[in-house]
Amino acid sequence: MEKFTVLDATAAALPTPDVDTDMIIRIERCVRTPRAEMGRWAFEMARYRADGSENPEFPLNRAPFRDARILVAAENFGCGSSREMAVWAIAGMGFRCVIAPSFGEIFYGNCFQNGVLAIRLPAPAVEALLETLGGATAPVRIKVDLPVQAVIGPDGTSHRFDIDPLRKKALLEGLDAIGMTLTREAEISAWQAADRARRPWVWP
Amino acid sequence: MALTLFDKVWNAHVIADLGGGTALLHVDRHLLHDLGGGKALAEVSERGLPVRNPELTFATADHVISSAPGRTGGAHDWAQVLVDSLRLESRKAGVRLFDVGGDEQGIVHVIGPELGITQPGSLVVCGDSHTCTNGALGALGFGIGASEILHVLATQTIEQRKPRTMRARFEGELPKGVYAKDLILALIGEVGMAGGVGYALEYAGSAVRALGMEGRLTLCNLSIELGAKVGMVAPDESTYAWLKGRRFAPRGAQWGAALAWWKTLASDPDASFDREVELDASGLAPQITWGTSPEDTIAVDATIPASKPEALEYMGLAAGRPLAGTRIDRVFIGSCTNSRLPDLRAAAEVARGRKVAAHVRAWVVPGSVGVKRAAEAEGLDEVFLAAGFEWREPGCSLCVGANGELVEPEARCVSTSNRNFVGRQGPRARTHLASPATAAACALAGEIADVRDFLA
Numbered sequence A: 001m002e003k004f005t006v007l008d009a010t011a012a013a014l015p016t017p018d019v020d021t022d023m024i025i026r027i028e029r030c031v032r033t034p035r036a037e038m039g040r041w042a043f044e045m046a047r048y049r050a051d052g053s054e055n056p057e058f059p060l061n062r063a064p065f066r067d068a069r070i071l072v073a074a075e076n077f078g079c080g081s082s083r084e085m086a087v088w089a090i091a092g093m094g095f096r097c098v099i100a101p102s103f104g105e106i107f108y109g110n111c112f113q114n115g116v117l118a119i120r121l122p123a124p125a126v127e128a129l130l131e132t133l134g135g136a137t138a139p140v141r142i143k144v145d146l147p148v149q150a151v152i153g154p155d156g157t158s159h160r161f162d163i164d165p166l167r168k169k170a171l172l173e174g175l176d177a178i179g180m181t182l183t184r185e186a187e188i189s190a191w192q193a194a195d196r197a198r199r200p201w202v203w204p
Numbered sequence B: 001m002a003l004t005l006f007d008k009v010w011n012a013h014v015i016a017d018l019g020g021g022t023a024l025l026h027v028d029r030h031l032l033h034d035l036g037g038g039k040a041l042a043e044v045s046e047r048g049l050p051v052r053n054p055e056l057t058f059a060t061a062d063h064v065i066s067s068a069p070g071r072t073g074g075a076h077d078w079a080q081v082l083v084d085s086l087r088l089e090s091r092k093a094g095v096r097l098f099d100v101g102g103d104e105q106g107i108v109h110v111i112g113p114e115l116g117i118t119q120p121g122s123l124v125v126c127g128d129s130h131t132c133t134n135g136a137l138g139a140l141g142f143g144i145g146a147s148e149i150l151h152v153l154a155t156q157t158i159e160q161r162k163p164r165t166m167r168a169r170f171e172g173e174l175p176k177g178v179y180a181k182d183l184i185l186a187l188i189g190e191v192g193m194a195g196g197v198g199y200a201l202e203y204a205g206s207a208v209r210a211l212g213m214e215g216r217l218t219l220c221n222l223s224i225e226l227g228a229k230v231g232m233v234a235p236d237e238s239t240y241a242w243l244k245g246r247r248f249a250p251r252g253a254q255w256g257a258a259l260a261w262w263k264t265l266a267s268d269p270d271a272s273f274d275r276e277v278e279l280d281a282s283g284l285a286p287q288i289t290w291g292t293s294p295e296d297t298i299a300v301d302a303t304i305p306a307s308k309p310e311a312l313e314y315m316g317l318a319a320g321r322p323l324a325g326t327r328i329d330r331v332f333i334g335s336c337t338n339s340r341l342p343d344l345r346a347a348a349e350v351a352r353g354r355k356v357a358a359h360v361r362a363w364v365v366p367g368s369v370g371v372k373r374a375a376e377a378e379g380l381d382e383v384f385l386a387a388g389f390e391w392r393e394p395g396c397s398l399c400v401g402a403n404g405e406l407v408e409p410e411a412r413c414v415s416t417s418n419r420n421f422v423g424r425q426g427p428r429a430r431t432h433l434a435s436p437a438t439a440a441a442c443a444l445a446g447e448i449a450d451v452r453d454f455l456a
Helices: A027-032 A035-041 A085-092 A104-115 A121-136 A166-173 A177-182 A185-200 B005-011 B037-046 B077-093 B108-114 B129-137 B146-155 B182-193 B205-208 B213-226 B235-245 B252-262 B309-315 B341-351 B370-377 B380-387 B436-444
Strands: A006-014 A070-075 A098-100 A117-120 A141-145 A150-152 A158-160 B014-019 B022-028 B029-033 B056-059 B096-097 B122-124 B141-142 B157-159 B164-171 B199-204 B230-233 B275-280 B286-289 B298-299 B330-333 B361-364 B410-414 B430-433
Touching: A027 A085, A027 B077, A035 A166, A035 B077, A070 A121, A070 A141, A085 A104, A098 A121, A098 A141, A098 A158, A098 B157, A104 A117, A104 A166, A104 B252, A141 A166, A166 A177, A166 B014, A166 B122, A177 B157, A185 B014, A185 B022, A185 B146, B005 B230, B005 B275, B029 B037, B029 B108, B029 B146, B037 B077, B037 B146, B056 B077, B056 B108, B077 B096, B096 B122, B108 B129, B108 B213, B108 B370, B122 B129, B129 B141, B129 B213, B129 B230, B141 B230, B157 B309, B164 B205, B182 B275, B182 B286, B182 B298, B199 B213, B213 B235, B213 B275, B235 B252, B235 B370, B330 B341, B330 B436, B341 B370, B341 B380, B341 B436, B370 B380, B410 B436
Parallel strands: A006 A070, A070 A098, A098 A117, B029 B056, B029 B122, B056 B096, B122 B141, B164 B199, B164 B275, B199 B230, B330 B361, B330 B410, B410 B430
Antiparallel strands: A006 A141, A141 A150, A150 A158, B014 B022, B022 B157, B286 B298, B286 B430
16 A cells, blocks of 8 residues: 655645545446556546536636645535445545545545555644635645645644554555464464354354 | 343454554355445455355345346446456355345345344345344344445445444324335434434334334334444344344254353343433324435324425425325335345235225335245235236346436325435435335325325
8 A cells, every 4th residue: 555644736626525436436437447547447437527528617627636646525425335446536636635523434444554644633623624715716735734634725724633653654655464364373273272162153 | 231132242252452442353144236335345364355255155146136027137337347346256256145146135234134144143244235124033233334235345344433322112003004114214213214224223012022024124224324323123022033043143053052142142131221212102103205315204193394405396295284195106015124034915905806006106116035935825926916006026126226226307206215315216206205105106106105094
């Protein structure tokens, strides 16, 4: 997994609440599109018009957001289906960090599996960022500093964020979750041996 | 210390405390399906990682298969590739597959409980957000992503941060025409679709105790639609009676040992929850959604609210008018929410001796081969066919849009599934979520209708 330390990059705003993962990537794209091409189909239903051209009304099509690597979103972002392709699609668009007041929980976990930093900030802080970005006519930069756990807004305001220490370590060092758990093989085997005695009916 | 049902089941699966509130948990049951199962098995194999416990892993074909009578596999070319891959990879890995054409195939969250794979106190994961359904038996079930599937295949464990706890109590007797689906839609309407984010939810109260297992499965199924990854009901005598004798349920002396443990799982009387909500079940009317989120729910005889103009535009509806009387095009009775035998009985009770409106195409898709055969043994298929419904083969069908079965653009569908999201049933499709009985009533009326008018 690609490491994440400090990201100083253009930010984009998507102020719609409850964006579900069906909206982020349609189910047919999940199974028919190679991962490397998934970014093209992110937000397909809102992003393109029926004739395949870009929908100018869709916020992420705005010129100042073109090269954005940070996505600022609204409440409950990524709710719904567990499809991890929603993260692949967003990462495929170039985003490495998503900031929102709250997330769908499965989506939130999937972000960290793919080196994408998902940050929960208090709603007023996110609203301020959405407002600044929404009114911007030129690209606006935000700095995300994982080691010190802070988001530094375009006006210099710093917002501290919480992150699970394990997830932080995995992002900073680019660790592989399976590899880390496999180092605990002896513990897993011992637990299973004890469980076979404790709950034999679980074991077919 | 007083513990909740969730705490007890969580604690029984902790292999290691990883710090920061995160634990490494043992997975008792890993369910795979055709949408990603074959690919996941192939990927761990390519990485040189054996499936650690194939005997705890179970696969079925449901998402991408056709529900058309006479079907044999994938709904179309790419779906067939996925089904073939699941067949090949599960055979190579020694994972049991409930294949199309077999006696036990069905929707993953229907067959897990039905075959006794899911048991009280077990930890169940699946690459599907509706894995919360399995909590109806007192299991700890939750959906996982593609990376986590690989992790479980390789290690039989999952890393999880312990959520907070929430309890929803439904008290009172259900009025005529009100079912488990109406209870949970009303709750989602009450707390909102993010109301349960960060919580493991337990359903309790006299109305929940009175529900059969299938009703509890419906209740738990929609937990994720209010943001809770986990929804559970404490196991009780109904649970044990329902589970006993099922194919993978404990037998003989093991049944007694399991039962003794299961009986300790209910939340302690003085256990505290981080959040509590209560709903009066006896005052509810049949519910139906009007917008593009499951929280957009109203009583079927209420008027459409003005709170979400974009949703109303998508749905082709106007605020301030009654929802009842709105002309519909399709009806779908099925999905992991509402495709079990009592669901089909409730719909058949409404449909018996009546006719589906001429302009409506109405489908009944049983959740499993087991459900289908049991319904046929009672003659429910004949009731539906005589009324003009299509009687189809088990699978996810119109719920998920992954099998070529779609609602046409701007067509209006009353569906017993769990998501009315934009485009969920097909590009620009308009979905109204409701109970099987309400869906059947709408099919007959040809418009959104109050099921109470169809019940004696």
